[in-house]
Amino acid sequence: MKATRFVIISLLIWSLGPLAWQLYTSFCTDQALVTPFASLDQRWTLAHYQSVLLSNPPFIRYLLNSLFAGAISTILTLLLAIPASYSLSKLGKRSALIIKCVLIGCALFPYVLLFLALLEIARYLQLGNNLIALAIPYAALSQPLAVLLLTNAFSDLPPELEDAARVEGLSILERFRWILLPLISPAIASTAILVFLFSWNEYPIALTWISDSDQLTLPVAMARIAGSSIHSVPYGPYAAATVIGSIPLIVLVMVFQKPIVSGLTTGAVKG
Amino acid sequence: MPLTLLLLPSLIFLIAVFALPLIRYVWLSFHADSVMTGLLAIPNQGANWQRFIHDSRYWQDLFQTLRFAFVSVTAEVVLGFIIALILNQPLRKRALIRSSSLIPWALPTTVMALGWRWIFNTPYGPIDRLIQSGLGRPLNALGEPSIAWITTVYADIWKTTPFVALILLAGLQTIPSDLYEAAKLEGAGPWICLRRITVPLLLPYLGLALMFRLAQAFGVFDLVQVMTGGGPASSTESIALYAYWNALRFLDFGYSATIMIGSFVILSSLIVIAWVVISLARNRSAGAFAK
Numbered sequence: 001m002k003a004t005r006f007v008i009i010s011l012l013i014w015s016l017g018p019l020a021w022q023l024y025t026s027f028c029t030d031q032a033l034v035t036p037f038a039s040l041d042q043r044w045t046l047a048h049y050q051s052v053l054l055s056n057p058p059f060i061r062y063l064l065n066s067l068f069a070g071a072i073s074t075i076l077t078l079l080l081a082i083p084a085s086y087s088l089s090k091l092g093k094r095s096a097l098i099i100k101c102v103l104i105g106c107a108l109f110p111y112v113l114l115f116l117a118l119l120e121i122a123r124y125l126q127l128g129n130n131l132i133a134l135a136i137p138y139a140a141l142s143q144p145l146a147v148l149l150l151t152n153a154f155s156d157l158p159p160e161l162e163d164a165a166r167v168e169g170l171s172i173l174e175r176f177r178w179i180l181l182p183l184i185s186p187a188i189a190s191t192a193i194l195v196f197l198f199s200w201n202e203y204p205i206a207l208t209w210i211s212d213s214d215q216l217t218l219p220v221a222m223a224r225i226a227g228s229s230i231h232s233v234p235y236g237p238y239a240a241a242t243v244i245g246s247i248p249l250i251v252l253v254m255v256f257q258k259p260i261v262s263g264l265t266t267g268a269v270k271g
Numbered sequence: 272m273p274l275t276l277l278l279l280p281s282l283i284f285l286i287a288v289f290a291l292p293l294i295r296y297v298w299l300s301f302h303a304d305s306v307m308t309g310l311l312a313i314p315n316q317g318a319n320w321q322r323f324i325h326d327s328r329y330w331q332d333l334f335q336t337l338r339f340a341f342v343s344v345t346a347e348v349v350l351g352f353i354i355a356l357i358l359n360q361p362l363r364k365r366a367l368i369r370s371s372s373l374i375p376w377a378l379p380t381t382v383m384a385l386g387w388r389w390i391f392n393t394p395y396g397p398i399d400r401l402i403q404s405g406l407g408r409p410l411n412a413l414g415e416p417s418i419a420w421i422t423t424v425y426a427d428i429w430k431t432t433p434f435v436a437l438i439l440l441a442g443l444q445t446i447p448s449d450l451y452e453a454a455k456l457e458g459a460g461p462w463i464c465l466r467r468i469t470v471p472l473l474l475p476y477l478g479l480a481l482m483f484r485l486a487q488a489f490g491v492f493d494l495v496q497v498m499t500g501g502g503p504a505s506s507t508e509s510i511a512l513y514a515y516w517n518a519l520r521f522l523d524f525g526y527s528a529t530i531m532i533g534s535f536v537i538l539s540s541l542i543v544i545a546w547v548v549i550s551l552a553r554n555r556s557a558g559a560f561a562k
Binding site: 001004007008011012014015016018019021022025033034049064080081083084086087088090091099102103106107108109111112113114115116117118119120121136137139140143147159198199201203204208216219221222223225226233237238239242245246249250252253254257258261263265 | 274275276277278280281282284285287289290291292293295296326354357358360362364366367368369370371372374375377378379380381382383384385386387388389390392395397429433434436437438441442482486487489490492493495496511514515518519522525527529530531534535538
């Protein structure tokens with residue numbers, strides 16, 4: 001089909017073209033960026049990567065910070081959401097519906113508006129500049145999505161399975177460990193990866209909670225490289241930073257595209 | 272009952288992060304709490320709200336935020352729907368299409384926001400170079416107030432359209448194909464099939480994509496803060512960014528809280544109106560489907 005192929009190719013160019021341009025920029029010398037058509041002694045360089053990787057703190061540091069904050073947030077989210085969803089799936093229809101509506105309302109809320117009060121909480125409890133503490137707002141903000149996805153998974157299980165296990169004398173913890181968790185593991189995987197993506201990318205809260213340059217997460221570090229002026233941004237090093245910053249996510253998306261899509265679409269179908 | 276107790280930790284987190292801030296904002300909005308008061312909250316008899324109502328910069332920003340949200344979300348849903356319709360058939364390179372659609376959505380907004388600053392840079396970015404060689408004058412995509420907001424809309428469309436297409440594609444694939452075969456036997460053309468089968472059955476997905484995207488677009492912050500900083504001449508400043516400036520640049524927490532709770536009220540009434548309109552439309556199209 002010609003139309004299909006045309007759409008697929010345009011979609012690829014549309015999505016990946018700007019990234020390709022950043023990749024190209026990151027290897028150009030400053031001179032080549034300003035005068036691309038002139039004949040130059042030196043067109044290609046690795047200097048931008050050097051300056052990004054060897055800066056203080058090195059760029060890898062931000063990736064590690066984001067990875068750490070993302071991992072802690074994901075674990076905390078699941079610890080809260082799995083029991084909550086189990087209980088929600090056992091609840092009466094009416095109260096379950098009310099709670100689900102509240103969750104959808106929270107999911108729809110533009111959470112950026114919460115930053116000021118969260119900043120006050122952070123000041124009050126002295127949680128600033130602490131990557132572990134970031135997991136608290138992140139886990140809370142992820143609850144709506146996580147609980148809705150996991151509740152769907154629990155509700156889809158046939159109730160006879162758990163009844164049989166109960167008759168066999170398995171305690172609730174044993175039922176979780178041996179029956180429930182293995183059966184909903186695809187939903188857990190989807191949830192985990194979506195929560196991780198959210199935490200990795202989150203900007204306004206990380207921006208207000210963390211000021212120490214050693215503790216910055218990737219999105220904040222990126223914005224900080226930009227500084228405040230529109231005209232004096234070092235575009236070469238910046239392009240190198242975008243490339244390095246994008247690689248982990250591109251790998252993640254390639255590897256986990258299936259659970260990501262299934263999580264998003266079950267969320268859309270049943271949410 | 273002990274089972275309900277399992278809900279508690281999750282609910283406590285939700286209340287702490289969603290309900291408490293809103294209550295705190297309502298309270299703060301009736302207090303002066305800024306650098307002038309030594310960051311102490313002093314009741315000020317609704318002076319914040321007086322200021323809010325007469326703050327032309329806020330209403331300008333609200334207009335800009337709504338304009339940004341409606342234009343970008345409409346474009347994303349329409350384009351996403353068209354792409355999904357064309358892709359809705361057995362495809363060979365499914366994994367590749369999925370990944371490439373997810374990448375713009377999954378990257379941190381700030382990463383590409385700075386990328387766009389370079390791509391739309393005047394005079395060195397590729398877009399400006401192209402336009403300069405075509406029209407003979409620079410576009411100045413980020414420096415011209417009447418154009419800069421469209422540039423931010425473009426960046427938002429870039430990020431989200433493939434993602435919306437992916438969600439709608441999943442929705443399309445839940446529609447049983449025998450519906451189309453039956454309609455074809457009855458002599459229905461592709462246009463009738465689209466109107467009578469595809470759109471009504473996809474409406475829940477479309478409505479959901481619309482609601483979530485609108486809610487996110489109303490809160491646009493990362494993209495604008497990094498891409499334009501609200502400029503030029505505040506033309507791209509969103510309400511979230513204005514609230515942020517008030518809190519962290521002007522150190523006026525009372526007024527920042529007023530902006531946020533005021534915006535919350537305005538936006539939630541807009542969402543309720545949108546929801547009523549959507550459910551009316553859904554009832555009507557369900558009626559058409561039954562006929």
